[in-house]
Amino acid sequence: xxxxxxxxxxxxxxxxxxxxxxxxxxxxxxxxxxxxxxxxxxxxxxxxxxxxxxxxxxxxxxxxxxxxxxxxxxxxxxxxxxxxxxxxxxxxxxxxxxxxxxxxxxxxxxxxxxxxxxxxxxxxxxxxxxxxxxxxxxxxxxxxxxxxxxxxx
Amino acid sequence: xxxxxxxxxxxxxxxxxxxxxxxxxxxxxxxxxxxxxxxxxxxxxxxxxxxxxxxxxxxxxxxxxxxxxxxxxxxxxxxxxxxxxxxxxxxxxxxxxxxxxxxxxxxxxxxxxxxxxxxxxxxxxxxxxxxxxxxxxxxxxxxxxxxxxxxxxxxxxxxxxxxxxxxxxxxxxxxxxxxxxxxxxxxxxxxxxxxxxxxxxxxxxxxxxxxxxxxxxxxxxxxxxxxxxxxxxxxxxxxxxxxxxxxxxxxxxxxxxxxxxxxxxxxxxxxxxxxxxxxxxxxxxxxxxxxxxxxxxxxxxxxxxxxxxxxxxxxxxxxxxxxxxxxxxxxxxxxxxxxxxxxxxxxxxxxxxxxxxxxxxxxxxxxxxxxxxxxxxxxxxxxxxxxxxxxxxxxxxxxxxxxxxxxxxxxxxxxxxxxxxxxxxxxxxxxxxxxxxxxxxxxxxxxxxxxxxxxxxxxxxxxxxxxxxxxxxxxxxxxxxxxxxxxxxxxxxxxxxxxxxxxxxxxxxxxxxxxxxxxxxxxxxxxxxxxxxxxxxxxxxxxxxxxxxxxxxxxxxxxxxxxxxxxxxxxxxxxxxxxxxxxxxxx
Numbered sequence: 001x002x003x004x005x006x007x008x009x010x011x012x013x014x015x016x017x018x019x020x021x022x023x024x025x026x027x028x029x030x031x032x033x034x035x036x037x038x039x040x041x042x043x044x045x046x047x048x049x050x051x052x053x054x055x056x057x058x059x060x061x062x063x064x065x066x067x068x069x070x071x072x073x074x075x076x077x078x079x080x081x082x083x084x085x086x087x088x089x090x091x092x093x094x095x096x097x098x099x100x101x102x103x104x105x106x107x108x109x110x111x112x113x114x115x116x117x118x119x120x121x122x123x124x125x126x127x128x129x130x131x132x133x134x135x136x137x138x139x140x141x142x143x144x145x146x147x148x149x150x151x152x153x
Numbered sequence: 154x155x156x157x158x159x160x161x162x163x164x165x166x167x168x169x170x171x172x173x174x175x176x177x178x179x180x181x182x183x184x185x186x187x188x189x190x191x192x193x194x195x196x197x198x199x200x201x202x203x204x205x206x207x208x209x210x211x212x213x214x215x216x217x218x219x220x221x222x223x224x225x226x227x228x229x230x231x232x233x234x235x236x237x238x239x240x241x242x243x244x245x246x247x248x249x250x251x252x253x254x255x256x257x258x259x260x261x262x263x264x265x266x267x268x269x270x271x272x273x274x275x276x277x278x279x280x281x282x283x284x285x286x287x288x289x290x291x292x293x294x295x296x297x298x299x300x301x302x303x304x305x306x307x308x309x310x311x312x313x314x315x316x317x318x319x320x321x322x323x324x325x326x327x328x329x330x331x332x333x334x335x336x337x338x339x340x341x342x343x344x345x346x347x348x349x350x351x352x353x354x355x356x357x358x359x360x361x362x363x364x365x366x367x368x369x370x371x372x373x374x375x376x377x378x379x380x381x382x383x384x385x386x387x388x389x390x391x392x393x394x395x396x397x398x399x400x401x402x403x404x405x406x407x408x409x410x411x412x413x414x415x416x417x418x419x420x421x422x423x424x425x426x427x428x429x430x431x432x433x434x435x436x437x438x439x440x441x442x443x444x445x446x447x448x449x450x451x452x453x454x455x456x457x458x459x460x461x462x463x464x465x466x467x468x469x470x471x472x473x474x475x476x477x478x479x480x481x482x483x484x485x486x487x488x489x490x491x492x493x494x495x496x497x498x499x500x501x502x503x504x505x506x507x508x509x510x511x512x513x514x515x516x517x518x519x520x521x522x523x524x525x526x527x528x529x530x531x532x533x534x535x536x537x538x539x540x541x542x543x544x545x546x547x548x549x550x551x552x553x554x555x556x557x558x559x560x561x562x563x564x565x566x567x568x569x570x571x572x573x574x575x576x577x578x579x580x581x582x583x584x585x586x587x588x589x590x591x592x593x594x595x596x597x598x599x600x601x602x603x604x605x606x607x608x609x610x611x612x613x614x615x616x617x618x619x620x621x622x623x624x625x626x627x628x629x630x631x632x633x634x635x636x637x638x639x640x641x642x643x644x645x646x647x648x649x650x651x652x653x654x655x656x657x658x659x660x661x662x663x664x665x666x667x668x669x670x671x672x673x674x675x676x677x678x679x680x681x682x683x684x685x686x687x688x689x690x691x692x693x694x695x696x697x698x699x700x701x702x703x704x705x706x707x708x709x710x711x712x713x714x715x716x717x718x719x720x721x722x723x724x725x726x727x728x729x730x731x732x733x734x735x736x737x738x739x740x
Contacts, residue, residue: 046559084315084319084322085316085318086314086317086319086322087315087322090309090314090315090326091307091308092309092326092329094304094308094329094332094333095325095326095328095329096328096329096332097325097328097427098328100328123325124321124322124324124325129321130200131321131325
């Protein structure tokens with residue numbers, strides 16, 4: 001699987017390897033740019049390939065420091081996750097953060113409403129595995145939405 | 154004013170209605186009235202019994218529902234709720250273990266434990282849905298619960314799955330799992346609460362029903378008692394009261410009081426019929442009484458008529474009897490006088506005959522002296538002649554007196570003869586009186602009790618008539634005796650007169666002989682002897698006459714006595730007739 005994914009990513013997508021990190025953590029712009037990349041691949045390669053690449057940690061374009069994309073359908077089911085593959089296939093519509101915020105529901109609302117925007121919530125940092133404040137840029141993508149977040153210190 | 158009048162009118166109206174109800178009740182027969190009390194009691198019993206049956210049926214239903222439906226359902230729901238909470242806790246434990254790196258063997262045990270819990274919970278919730286004792290609301294709630302549980306279960310599984318590789322994320326996911334478990338649990342709790350509420354409702358319904366039933370039983374019993382007592386009282390007043398009245402009416406009727414008011418005739422029951430019958434009886438009594446009075450008046454009238462008749466008869470009888478009695482009295486008086494006269498005459502005759510007897514003795518002595526002194530005869534011829542003359546005069550006188558006595562006796566005989574028809578008349582009256590008395594007795598017998606006194610008087614009259622008849626018979630007998638005595642006196646007087654006549658002739662011859670037979674003293678002596686014999690015979694006759702005269706005297710005395718008794722009896726008759734008439738008039 002991992003080999004296929006790698007092959008697919010290199011041979012078919014040909015995504016540019018991001019430039020060397022300027023900071024320890026990803027910025028908002030970088031997050032938005034990553035969303036745009038996912039959108040591009042989605043348009044170009046379709047859903048399945050995009051989901052696979054997003055979930056594959058080997059695809060560097062989608063895994064940069066603490067930045068990673070996540071894709072859910074409008075029912076709240078996780079279809080692709082750049083940091084936590086255990087979530088793929090799980091419906092997280094009712095997922096709440098420590099403040100009681102329904103994270104996925106907000107994102108669905110945002111996607112179905114304005115189509116994109118920022119959502120603030122708490123989420124475990126994949127690097128530290130600690131729950132931190134996070135701001136994610138979310139955009140509608142066909143029947144799905146895609147988001148990339150930054151951890152706010 | 155109006156405010157005062159209105160309630161009074163309403164009250165009067167209510168009273169009238171009550172009375173009409175009572176009237177209708179009064180028309181019911183006694184049998185219906187008598188069975189009314191038991192019917193009311195029976196109705197009360199029936200109502201109470203029905204109520205008890207229905208209530209106990211409801212109670213049984215409620216209890217059945219409690220014990221067979223609500224309680225097991227509640228138990229199952231409570232157990233489910235507890236099991237869900239326990240599973241929830243296990244999921245927490247699992248995530249906690251995953252976060253803290255508990256060894257994989259324990260983790261996988263707990264994992265499979267939780268999975269089997271979830272599956273068994275699913276089965277139990279499913280089986281809850283198949284229960285047939287769910288209400289529609291509960292069923293829809295169970296449907297909803299099933300949906301919720303499905304989500305809850307999937308979230309739980311997701312959390313477990315994520316927890317295997319990503320404990321941090323699993324911890325994140327505990328929030329939603331918690332929510333869904335809480336929601337399911339809350340649903341179960343509310344369902345349990347609903348069932349509890351239903352059970353409480355059933356219980357409180359049972360309690361209320363029991364309380365109400367108690368009240369109904371008390372009220373029903375009280376009502377039954379009151380209504381029965383009322384009906385009993387009503388029957389008492391509507392049967393016993395009227396029966397007492399009817400009894401009173403009957404008692405009064407039996408006492409002969411017919412002018413009483415007959416009430417309760419318009420009653421439709423047996424008492425009304427009874428009163429109707431009593432009224433008929435009373436009318437019959439009145440009719441009978443009137444008839445009796447009419448009969449009594451007629452009888453009185455008839456009695457008065459009879460009395461008047463009797464009085465008239467008595468008057469007539471009095472007249473005739475008085476006349477007869479008066480006649481009788483007069484006749485008896487006359488008879489009495491005659492008897493007195495006769496008695497006097499008889500006494501006179503006796504004294505005369507005694508004097509004759511003395512004279513005769515003297516004559517005999519003279520004759521004896523003639524015979525004894527035959528020789529002195531011549532000498533005393535003249536003396537003798539004068540003496541003879543004296544004797545002749547005496548004889549004549551005697552003859553006259555005898556004649557007079559005879560005439561008197563004859564007169565007495567006639568007087569006695571006159572009495573005979575009077576006694577015949579008295580006898581006839583006595584017979585008639587007897588007949589009258591007999592008639593009076595018969596009438597008295599026909600008159601019954603009222604003629605009893607009259608019958609006594611009639612019997613007295615009858616006795617009187619018999620006495621009168623016997624008295625008259627006695628008088629007749631006495632008269633016959635007097636008659637016979639008189640006849641013999643007359644005969645003797647006639648003999649005396651004859652003898653005196655013979656003496657007279659002898660005296661005449663002696664006078665002739667006195668002048669002629671001076672010579673023949675023997676002759677004279679013989680004649681004198683003869684004369685002496687004759688004078689002895691005369692003396693004997695005179696003695697006989699004397700005896701007869703005494704007898705005559707006695708007879709006339711007896712006649713006098715008889716006449717006196719007759720007089721007394723006539724007076725008594727008059728008295729008794731008067732008393733009889735008094736009785737008759739008084740009757």
